[in-house]
Amino acid sequence: MTRISCALLVLTWAAVPAEALATTEAFGLPEQFPAQNLASLRVAIEPVPLVELGYVRAGLLRVAGEALGGGVALGAPLLLIPDFRDFRLSAGIGVSFALGRDFRLASGASTFWATADDGTARSDALGLELGVSARYSRPRWYIGLPLRLRSTALLHLAHSEYMRRAYDDRYDNGATNAPEVGERIEGPEDGWYALTAWRVLTGIEAGVTAAPFAFHFGAGTFWAPQAQGLFFSPETGQIPLYLETDIRVAF
């Protein structure tokens, strides 16, 4: 069995571009909006319809003269909320840098813990999201071009009996051509898997502030590793589109 060493894992994380090390810009604050505390409601299709509640605290510290914000968010797929099995808890930081008179670079980094239970296994994913957005920024609004990388670094699977039954009946069926017994694989492997998912998202975004509210909209596409070019594959949950709106209120 292939084993992936800790060293490789560490190297992979260390390979994250330094300029992106700051979370999803969602955890930053619109520079037009110098409040200290914001509550947020994010509704997105990414591509699952998702609702996320968050809190952002501004001015945790200053980075290159800019205020760094930090926050947490709890989200869940809208239609799966009643099951209480699937959710995502995120925490991150964000900061926006001036690039010129009306241009800024919003940047952010967050980590997440997400869970799922699809009948085959109970899954726990630990991941990282990095994001930057080049924005044309005016006092009350902005438009931008975001680029995000979202990666699941560790995935723990605890398989169900349903999944284990998929391994039954493969040997000893009384076939006349059955081979001599060799090493047999009896069931799926529970445990930790490394680097199981990643995707790159890009699109367009815009925001507007009207105190005490700030609104953010975004839409775009994403690319994930694909088996033999199955870019669009609803059968496997591969619908490469996202839409998001984020409403924040200062208090």
Place this chain on the structure above:
Amino acid sequence: MTRWLMILAGLVVGCSLASPDDPGALVPPTADEDPALPQLSVDVAGYRRALHLETYGDPSRPALLAFHGGGGNDYRAMLPLRALADEYFVVLWDARGSGLSERITRGEISQQSYVEEVARVKALFSPEAPIVLAGYSWGGLHASLFTVHHPEAVAALVLIEPAPLSREANDAMESHNGGLGESFVNELLWQVDFLSPSDHVELDRKAYAAAPDAIRDYWCDPEHPGEYPMWRHGIFTDITATERVRNDASFDALSALANYRSPVLVVGSSCGPLNADFQRKHTLPLFASAELAELDGVSHLDLFTPELVSAMRDFFERALP
């Protein structure tokens, strides 16, 4: 608390992490990955591929080749056909790219390659004598395609609730589950950030999660579905075969079924979208002569019963010398 301990333990001892691509870790391994599986290799469409294949009975008896259902599924549900081994040499196999057979590329999936595959398997087990060919569901399409290309090689054709074999039947088949309002679809979408579909294993894995809900309308009671027995649904093969084989070109070719003169048995269950009524209306008229066996109290997904075996025996006794 247990979950937190589990996560912490995983991080602390995380020096031993598995890869999703480890054979057998996430889905049952295919024949090329698992030498303990009964198998053989065939050359089709320019590639040599390992087929998961089992034989039952005396090789000197007439050969009965059975083609499974589902675009990328396997013959696990068809194992009860082993009971026919007292009179036939029964050959069950997973098509290339399907079930526990070796995975294949897009270019290997075509109407011609499925016909070629059946011909290769026939050549191995019944090179001279005609075979009895049985096709279930999607496999009915493949069995029928082989029959129209090699009618002389098929002594009798058994279609066990076949998928639509004509454009009209395909259009008439009711659409089924899979809308964005379905929980299992949302679960698939949610898990984009858990397991990227970077290779076949990750794709196949998603099929297990989707299957119970995706096919529930094929049970007699969709609100209380059973569990369809399968080893692996090769989702890449399913998607690609749906594009490249279940199309007008195949339906045009299948119009030649009207010229097939050997015995034909069509089997239909009592419920589901491909039931006996559907077969009576859409499949029987494709043949100059065919008979229908109706199975009561079973659905498309649990019709491999002793009653089905009996119906096939009765048919063989009457139709074959």
